[in-house]
Amino acid sequence: xxxxxxxxxxxxxxxxxxxxxxxxxxxxxxxxxxxxxxxxxxxxxxxxxxxxxxxxxxxxxxxxxxxxxxxxxxxxxxxxxxxxxxxxxxxxxxxxxxxxxxxxxxxxxxxxxxxxxxxxxxxxxxxxxxxxxxxxxxxxxxxxx
Amino acid sequence: xxxxxxxxxxxxxxxxxxxxxxxxxxxxxxxxxxxxxxxxxxxxxxxxxxxxxxxxxxxxxxxxxxxxxxxxxxxxxxxxxxxxxxxxxxxxxxxxxxxxxxxxxxxxxxxxxxxxxxxxxxxxxxxxxxxxxxxxxxxxxxxxxxxxxxxxxxxxxxxxxxxxxxxxxxxxxxxxxxxxxxxxxxxxxxxxxxxxxxxxxxxxxxxxxxxxxxxxxxxxxxxxxxxxxxxxxxxxxxxxxxxxxxxxxxxxxxxxxxxxxxxxxxxxxxxxxxxxxxxxxxxxxxxxxxxxxxxxxxxxxxxxxxxxxxxxxxxxxxxxxxxxxxxxxxxxxxxxxxxxxxxxxxxxxxxxxxxxxxxxxxxxxxxxxxxxxxxxxxxxxxxxxxxxxxxxx
Numbered sequence: 010x011x012x013x014x015x016x017x018x019x020x021x022x023x024x025x026x027x028x029x030x031x032x033x034x035x036x037x038x039x040x041x042x043x044x045x046x047x048x049x050x051x052x053x054x055x056x057x058x059x060x061x062x063x064x065x066x067x068x069x070x071x072x073x074x075x076x077x078x079x080x081x082x083x084x085x086x087x088x089x090x091x092x093x094x095x096x097x098x099x100x101x102x103x104x105x106x107x108x109x110x111x112x113x114x115x116x117x118x119x120x121x122x123x124x125x126x127x128x129x130x131x132x133x134x135x136x137x138x139x140x141x142x143x144x145x146x147x148x149x150x151x152x153x154x
Numbered sequence: 155x156x157x158x159x160x161x162x163x164x165x166x167x168x169x170x171x172x173x174x175x176x177x178x179x180x181x182x183x184x185x186x187x188x189x190x191x192x193x194x195x196x197x198x199x200x201x202x203x204x205x206x207x208x209x210x211x212x213x214x215x216x217x218x219x220x221x222x223x224x225x226x227x228x229x230x231x232x233x234x235x236x237x238x239x240x241x242x243x244x245x246x247x248x249x250x251x252x253x254x255x256x257x258x259x260x261x262x263x264x265x266x267x268x269x270x271x272x273x274x275x276x277x278x279x280x281x282x283x284x285x286x287x288x289x290x291x292x293x294x295x296x297x298x299x300x301x302x303x304x305x306x307x308x309x310x311x312x313x314x315x316x317x318x319x320x321x322x323x324x325x326x327x328x329x330x331x332x333x334x335x336x337x338x339x340x341x342x343x344x345x346x347x348x349x350x351x352x353x354x355x356x357x358x359x360x361x362x363x364x365x366x367x368x369x370x371x372x373x374x375x376x377x378x379x380x381x382x383x384x385x386x387x388x389x390x391x392x393x394x395x396x397x398x399x400x401x402x403x404x405x406x407x408x409x410x411x412x413x414x415x416x417x418x419x420x421x422x423x424x425x426x427x428x429x430x431x432x433x434x435x436x437x438x439x440x441x442x443x444x445x446x447x448x449x450x451x452x453x454x455x456x457x458x459x460x461x462x463x464x465x466x467x468x469x470x471x472x473x474x475x476x477x478x479x480x481x482x483x484x485x486x487x488x489x490x491x492x493x494x495x496x497x498x499x500x501x502x503x504x505x506x507x508x509x510x511x512x513x514x515x516x517x518x519x520x521x522x523x524x525x526x527x528x529x530x531x532x533x534x535x536x537x538x539x540x541x542x543x544x545x546x547x
Contacts, residue, residue, distance in 0.1 A: 056360040058361055059361075076326070089319055119329065152312055
């Protein structure tokens with residue numbers, strides 16, 4: 010599944026070369042600060058969950074936090090999709106590190122689901138790129154009340 | 155296999171098979187094959203609802219499947235709205251020349267995605283396991299996001315992207331809750347996440363409470379409960395009208411049913427008060443956020459979208475109070491809302507044909523120029539406002 014996902018990203022990056030870098034909505038230090046703060050907040054808020062090791066628990070929460078921060082602060086469609094992949098990677102890590110080895114069902118289900126979501130997201134990315142000439146979500150701000 | 159289990163299997167398998175058939179048949183056979191398959195699967199869903207509601211005491215509860223009155227009600231609603239949306243689709247498709255997949259493959263992609271959406275959506279209320287329910291809910295996102303952006307217009311792309319991203323992120327947090335539950339449940343496998351095992355085996359404690367909150371907050375993003383509802387008005391207003399009907403009338407309450415089952419299953423561990431308060435809180439916030447928008451003149455489909463937010467808030471209050479009378483009211487409300495909301499969205503196709511400005515603006519005078527269309531919109535709005543004799547009164 011991981012290879013399929015990587016191949017999908019390689020193909021789509023090659024097919025939709027950005028004419029210029031898509032700027033993030035937030036400056037780099039602010040993004041890093043936000044991601045670290047979010048990760049620390051998660052580690053502080055979520056009680057010990059009894060994964061195989063404490064490091065695994067922290068890595069899971071950090072990946073979820075960093076992924077959420079990427080989705081919230083990046084404007085490029087592919088970066089936002091990578092944020093979702095980071096979140097799901099963290100969760101799969103948690104599933105693998107469950108006491109007793111975790112459930113193959115959960116891991117396979119999540120992986121399959123992630124590939125499905127990624128394929129749909131890539132369809133949208135290609136169409137957004139064709140429509141706006143860039144995968145910059147700043148162009149997607151017409152729907153307001 | 156009992157007759158109910160056979161009907162449940164058929165209700166899920168028929169639309170899935172329809173999606174496969176639609177993907178391979180010659181182009182001229184796409185629409186007839188899709189309509190035949192979806193009408194048949196709608197009929198099976200309604201038959202399952204009748205069987206389940208006729209004898210609510212006769213339950214089928216296994217590790218993977220649950221067929222009770224709630225599942226019966228939802229499969230009936232999904233069957234009815236799925237069938238009606240299939241029949242409403244040809245008139246919508248005649249108004250569209252291209253789309254996300256171009257003119258050549260557009261119709262095939264539309265019906266394949268619609269049938270796949272109906273298949274996974276029908277399976278959601280029948281899932282007897284929180285892990286399986288999560289996977290199915292996430293799969294509805296993939297199928298329905300394609301449909302939301304199907305027209306390929308910039309606004310539809312924006313709505314589809316937001317929908318895909320926000321609900322996937324929300325469901326990611328739900329999955330974090332599920333991993334936490336699996337960590338405290340004896341066995342820690344997918345089997346330990348069945349509704350029955352969660353109720354019997356999950357110990358009380360801080361971890362379970364945090365897990366419950368994460369599960370419900372993540373599902374709230376998919377149900378469209380405020381304050382995590384941002385995708386809802388955009389997706390409902392930009393999707394093709396038959397798809398908007400399915401999203402509002404069937405998808406939202408089906409996911410809400412999963413949240414309710416999670417609350418019921420974890421109530422022994424997190425406590426009745428904590429479990430129900432979360433649902434009541436989401437209900438109150440959703441009503442508070444929706445009401446100001448319902449007072450404003452909005453584009454027709456956007457108005458219906460905010461009405462969905464309001465109705466999901468009302469249903470959240472019902473399942474949060476959880477008295478027998480409140481739950482009976484919820485059942486009536488879900489059925490009544492589905493019919494009224496679907497009718498409203500189906501009216502959008504002739505409305506947009508008659509008055510294209512209605513896509514982005516509130517329009518007036520429809521009853522004067524198109525009396526039957528105006529009457530349909532009036533009946534839908536009256537029912538959604540809870541005016542008698544509609545059941546939601």
